[in-house]
Every structure is written in structure tokens, then in C-alpha cells.
Amino acid sequence: MQPPGTTLLVIDDDDKARQSLSALLEGNGYDVLQATNAGSGLTLFNTRHPELILCDLQLGDNQGFELVRQMTESAHGAPVIVMSADGAMNDVVQALRLGASDFLLNPLNDPEVLEHAVRRALDRYRLRLENERIRERLERANRELEVHLKELRDDQAAGHQVQLNMLPVTPWVSGEYTLEHKLIPSLYLSGDFVDYFRVSDSQLAFYLADVSGHGSSSAFVTVLLKFMTTRLLYERRKLEGQGRIEFKPSDVLGHINRSLISCKLGKHVTMLGGVIDEQDQTLTYSIGGHLPLPVIYADGEAHYLTGKGRPVGLFEDAEYQDQTIPLPERFSLTLCSDGVLDCLQGATLKEKEARLPVLIAEQDGRMQGIMASLGLGPDKTMPDDISVLVLSRNAE
Incomplete structure (x- = not known):
């Protein structure tokens, strides 16, 4: 029936x-x-x-x-x-x-x-x-999806532009020092971030940060990093005046650690930060759970700086240490996010880490040669965000 x-x-x-x-x-x-x-x-x-x-x-x-x-x-x-x-x-x-x-x-x-x-x-x-x-439902859903995708692309494009506007000029020459960076996001937005700036007439600061995860949520934290460091520098200048001020990398990492935990974003950051004292010709740096460590190149040889520290934004009791080294008359210092390790030859992480200083020495610590040896170009797509910061002094 x-x-x-x-x-x-x-x-x-x-x-x-x-x-x-x-x-x-x-x-x-x-x-x-x-x-x-x-x-x-x-x-x-x-x-x-x-x-x-x-x-x-x-x-x-x-x-x-x-x-x-x-x-x-x-x-x-x-x-x-x-x-x-x-x-x-x-x-x-x-x-x-x-x-x-x-x-x-x-x-x-x-x-x-x-x-x-x-x-x-x-x-x-x-x-x-x-x-x-x-079919009608699918066509309607596809039309709605296209609208949402366009909105997402527009949002991503706006976020991408915000990140670009936050990044420092590259290359940037300040006195005897030249700083330049390359940042290749795995998605449209990056969880990696680099920055460098003048602290005072005789102090130069820089850092490289790798936020956990990918995409918009991680990119949002990079905005916070920019704000936190700028705010901390502003407060120190307000307290100590415009001359030489106390701006320790360990204080920066500690300040960001407390701020991220209080924000409850569920995000943490691995960071490398440093301050160059141009009067004493020294580098003071602090490490927040970041690998690979910075690589210094001078007199034809390259090696990792030493140090360790907890990731930033995870542990309330985390403490960060400053280490100070004298700077050669001519040198370069290379900071990389861990995405660079995916570009290196080697069957194990230990082999890849051992390869990085060798590669940097082969390229005389120069950004262009390092990026070429890693096989990284502007159109390269990688599974992880990649950032490279090279600081050099009196480079030939």
C-alpha cells in the first residue's frame, strides 16, 4: 500500500x-x-x-x-x-x-x-x-561556504598584514651591526616572530619566538609578544630615563611568562632573547626552552652558544638566567626556529642539530647563503613555521 x-x-x-x-x-x-x-x-x-x-x-x-x-x-x-x-x-x-x-x-x-x-x-x-x-542543499551549502571562506581569507589577509607591519625592517643597520630576518609561515599566518630594536644609544635588543601551534591563535600571541616587550621597554625608560637602562633578557622572558599565564590562552612560547652592550662589546642572552640554540660564527668557525631554560608561558615558577659573552670584532649570530631542523640532512635530531653550525660556517654566516643551503625560498611551503634571524658585526 x-x-x-x-x-x-x-x-x-x-x-x-x-x-x-x-x-x-x-x-x-x-x-x-x-x-x-x-x-x-x-x-x-x-x-x-x-x-x-x-x-x-x-x-x-x-x-x-x-x-x-x-x-x-x-x-x-x-x-x-x-x-x-x-x-x-x-x-x-x-x-x-x-x-x-x-x-x-x-x-x-x-x-x-x-x-x-x-x-x-x-x-x-x-x-x-x-x-x-x-543537490540544492549542497549548492546552497557551497555558496555559504564560499562566503565564509572569503570572509576567512579576508581575515587572514588582514592578520597577515598586521604581522607584516609588526615585523622590523630587514635588513636593518644600526652602527656596526646589521640585523636581518626571514619568516616563512606554514599557513597564511605565522606563530613565529622576530623583533629587534634600540634600547638606548648603546644597547641593542633582539629576540626570536616560536609560539606553540599554528594559525590565527598562535599569530595572535605574536601580537601580544610585541605589545609586552614594547610595554616593558616603555616602563623601564619611564623609570630610568632615556639614557642607559637596565633591560635584561631574563627580565623580558620572565615578564612574558607571567603575562601569558595570566591571560590563560593555553599557549606557550619558546624564545631566544639578547641585548648587545656596544660600550662593553658584550652580548647578554637568555633562553626560554628554545631549540636550536643560537649559533655564533667568527674566524671561520661556528658553534652553539650554551644555555637552557623553561618554555615561556607554562610554569609559574620558571626562572630565566642571563649569560654574557664578549663579542668578536667580526662575527654573525644566527637564531632559528625549530622548523629549520626539518630542512637539514640527518636521520636523527642530534644529526640535524650537528649539521646546522657546519652549514652556517660553510656560508660564512650570511643570511642569503644560509637560506639557499636550507632550500628555502619565498614560495617554499613547509609543515612548520620557519624563522631565521641573523645579527652580524663588521661583516665583509
């Missing part, structure tokens, strides 16, 4: 045949409309929208074919089963070409054949309607 409301339309000018067919269909649970000619049949088709039409081809004045054409070309799209005498197969072929979905031969002596044809046509019709509904 069909569910209530399944409406069929029978069009036949033979009263006995039409009523007999309608009785069989009603006995199977269908609601049946009847029409005796093409005109009334088309009216019922347009006003009642039956799910299936059974139409006799031998209507008066050969109207059956024109009626089939009009119904199959209608936007309503309901299937049409044509009925024809056994000897009129040419008529059936013509009707099928006009869009009829199936045919039955008169007289209809087997009710099971009728029921099978009707069920099959209805199943196909309903499946087509469901497919159309699914």
Missing part, C-alpha cells in the same frame, strides 16, 4: 477502460484523478500536480502525443506512462522519444504488471526529487 496522498492521473477517453484502471489503482491505495480528454487531463495535471500520469495514446484527434510532450516538458517533471495497443509499437517509441518514462500495452490483463510499472516510475521520480533536493 502506498502512503496517503499519492495522487495519480489517468487520462483515457474509453470510460470502461479508464474506470477499470482507476479501480485497480485505488485498490492499491492510490488517490486517482480521471480525465476523459487531453484538455481536462492537462488542466488536472497543472492544478493538482499528480505524482504520476497514465495516458492513453489513442485519444481523439491524435491528441495523446501532444499531451505527452506538454506534460514531460513541464517543470513539474512527474513521470508519464503511456498506454497503447499491442500493435502500435511505433506510437510507443515516439512517445518515449517525447519523454515518456514507460509504457503499458492494452488491454491491461495483469494487475501485477501495472503495479510494478507504477511503483518503479514513482520510485524513480521520488529518487530524482530527493537527488534534486540534495
